[in-house]
Amino acid sequence: MTLLYFAWVRQKIGCSEEHVVLPSNVKTVADLVDYLRAFGAGYADAFADAKRLRVAVNQNHVGWDAAVGADDEVAFFPPVTGG
Amino acid sequence: MTLLYFAWVRQKIGCSEEHVVLPSNVKTVADLVDYLRAFGAGYADAFADAKRLRVAVNQNHVGWDAAVGADDEVAFFPPVTGG
Amino acid sequence: MTARISIQHEDFDVAEEISALTQDRTDIGAIVTFAGCVRADDGLTSLTLEHYPAMTEREIAGHVAEAQQRWPLVAVTVIHRIGTLKPGDAIVLVVTASSHRRAAFEAADFLMDYLKTQAPFWKQEERGGVRHWVEAKTSDDDDAKRWR
């Protein structure tokens, strides 16, 4: 899975893109967030308040219950502020 | 009084601007139109159908009952078609 | 607010008009331009515009002032060409500058509705060597009524 982070999510985590191999029990965005929270202090901070975050799977905005799989591109970011 | 004609009113009458001294019984636009109709065939043709004409006194759109005086600039034209 | 109104035979340069409004300013967030061109509809070969100079300038200035009262505008430019134009030629330009995009959009739209429907211009179309005067359109009047 490809993970992308933008804006302050990227800053808190300290990277903009990473590739991870997921355990089989990560089936949804919510599972993924729980899993990533344990990656380190930056992750825990970035994902502390889910209400402040938005997520896209393969460049489509989705909800927290959306399914995610090994070939997906999952992006986490704050609400967009537009151009 | 200065009289101005635009578009096909100008073409029918054959001039764009003229200066006339009015008889004292011409007090309104309607009186003026009646007076001008007798100026010649072009005038009679131009003023034949009052519904097709618009009038401005001193650059303000007015109705047929508006007062006109010796110092006024009175313009006759078809409904504007805009730019 | 600065306002520039010109009724002219000459063509205009959109980029120049924009930069004249925005140069060295940092309070303008939004610039909307509307440029109108002559279309070759139904074999049109030329379009000739006649206007009532004293009334045109006075009325456009009045509408620019009204736009300024209704929306927070920093600058407005209105250029309208007269004389004989060919298909593809530019005929009218409205530029509105504001801090906010909605003000710039609405003011440009408002001014164009006025110019296209109420301004004292008369158009003569030429097709195949024959000229005829354009009749006033009601659909344009409906556009203009949106602002009342």
Added chain:
Amino acid sequence: MTARISIQHEDFDVAEEISALTQDRTDIGAIVTFAGCVRADDGLTSLTLEHYPAMTEREIAGHVAEAQQRWPLVAVTVIHRIGTLKPGDAIVLVVTASSHRRAAFEAADFLMDYLKTQAPFWKQEERGGVRHWVEAKTSDDDDAKRWR
């Protein structure tokens, strides 16, 4: 319809973009441009835009296609700058060309509402050497809701 979408660091030239759309055409009656600039609000010294490239281009293309379905457009250009910009710098350009002015106005307005509210851009403002991320605004969202 032709459509050009560019997300770029470089500045753009409004006149060039207009003439690219209109050159040698006689079916375009109306060209609306919206140019957005960075304002020096409250002592802003710079604005940095970050975006999600794959999503930005895909979404903008989708909104341009939607605009094309809703309005009879001849051509659309969308240019959005990214990177660090200063007050007075141009940030976004939308150009819409149509036979009719209402279509050109509404399509430009629609695309700008999308770009200003829903497009995957994030802005960081700098004031007095301190940078902070801009929060999403609800008033912009209200603008975008007009089109639903």
